[in-house]
Amino acid sequence: MKEIIKSLQNSKYFYIIISGMDGKYAYVNQHYADEFNYIHESFAGQPYYITMHEDDRYTCEEVSKKCFANPGKLFPAIIRKHDGKGGYIYTQWEYLAMFDDDGKPEGIFCLGYNITEYVADKQNLEGAMDKIERNSTLLTRIAFQQAHLIRAPLTNILALTAILNKRAGDDELRSLCEMILESALKLDYTVRNIVENINISEDETKD
Numbered sequence: 658m659k660e661i662i663k664s665l666q667n668s669k670y671f672y673i674i675i676s677g678m679d680g681k682y683a684y685v686n687q688h689y690a691d692e693f694n695y696i697h698e699s700f701a702g703q704p705y706y707i708t709m710h711e712d713d714r715y716t717c718e719e720v721s722k723k724c725f726a727n728p729g730k731l732f733p734a735i736i737r738k739h740d741g742k743g744g745y746i747y748t749q750w751e752y753l754a755m756f757d758d759d760g761k762p763e764g765i766f767c768l769g770y771n772i773t774e775y776v777a778d779k780q781n782l783e784g785a786m787d788k789i790e791r792n793s794t795l796l797t798r799i800a801f802q803q804a805h806l807i808r809a810p811l812t813n814i815l816a817l818t819a820i821l822n823k824r825a826g827d828d829e830l831r832s833l834c835e836m837i838l839e840s841a842l843k844l845d846y847t848v849r850n851i852v853e854n855i856n857i858s859e860d861e862t863k864d
Contacts, residue, residue, distance in 0.1 A: 672748070674767040675755070676705045683764055692771075695741035710737035710745055721765050724754035735772070746773040815841050 666673075666686050673686040682700040690700065693708050706714045713736045720734045732752050737745040750769035757763045818841060822834035 670770055672750075672767075672769040674705070674769070675764055676767070677764045678762055680705055693738065696739060708738050710739075713737055720752050721754075724752050724765060725762055728754055728756065736769070746771060747775075748772060811841060811845050815845065 668686065668688050670688070671686075672689040672692070673684070674682065674689060675684040677683040682703050682705060685700045693700075696708050697703055705717065709717070716734050716736065720732045723732045724730070730753075734750045734752060736748050736750055738748055740746045748769045749772045750767050753766045753768075755763040755766050815838065818834055818838045822831055822838060
């Protein structure tokens, strides 16, 4: 343990904390001290929870209990830390119970690092996936409306125009019928094309 602490004393990425059985900091490495010096200039002897979100104290307590119940095993925890600006950063930790030479509980060893960017990326990705899902639902609704609510009466117009064209008594009326029929066919093609493109987009999203 001492070798690990010594090797990571000057780490630029990892935090090291040792909390005593009294719930106070017994040791922090330089990286942790530098990162959170806006909370306190010297952590030794300070309560372990002064850097964290109030709700995460319960997480620390529960993980610590697991550590002492399972000596030698590491247990993970995500803890929110004050960022000095009214917000929080996210940190990932692994806890390990420490015992003295007589086997009595001595404290908790914690190794952690900043995962704020990872959490932000994950939240952005989840937001994007939710938006895609909402858009997919909207596209499905549009496709249904195009396929059923619009094409159904359009089909009737095509059929009626064809019948009227056959019964037309003069060339002028027949010409008008043909113009209506041509426009209706173009509209039907456009609607079918929209529906097909929506279905293709949904299939690509699923893949």
